[in-house]
Amino acid sequence: KNEVEQSPQNLTAQEGEFITINCSYSVGISALHWLQQHPGGGIVSLFMLSSGKKKHGRLIATINIQEKHSSLHITASHPRDSAVYICAVYGNKLVFGAGTILRVKS
């Protein structure tokens, strides 16, 4: 079993829809990243969380340390949100989930 599991693997949404991507992990961590990678592009760190909730524009990330679970929400999705979203956890090193491929159709 992978230490970091993401779901879904693939997600297609219509523009304007509310989107949720989930991340579960099995190791003790001090921080969790949500990363975004556009096709052929670099990796951008959207959020780093160690507790609670963070919001940036239309993006919201939550983490429940007791349940070892985090969610990334995108409100009012837009085609430019189409990308791969990767969850990564830091215990003494970064461990990555396999990523969620998101496609938002107009």
Added chain:
Amino acid sequence: EAQVTQNPRYLITVTGKKLTVTCSQNMNHEYMSWYRQDPGLGLRQIYYSMNVEVTDKGDVPEGYKVSRKEKRNFPLILESPSPNQTSLYFCASGDYRIGNTEAFFGQGTRLTVV
């Protein structure tokens, strides 16, 4: 501007010809690491470093070397590249102190070994 800089962005080389991919960060981060990304396998850690002169193997260290002689630089060395090292490589640096967590990734280096 806070950033992690990798060079080169693209590299095509031949089997066995030693190469170095450089990584530099300007944020005084203690933690730096290298990853490779392959289709269907996601991101896998090659090596990481918790501080100057402290390096550790990640999940796929075979065929790679690193050094951390100074805090800002963390070069990745392929002494004798082989075609199975064709991949997209990312360097990252981070500050994981409690209450001050941040991390940045380089733009990636696309390496082709023929």
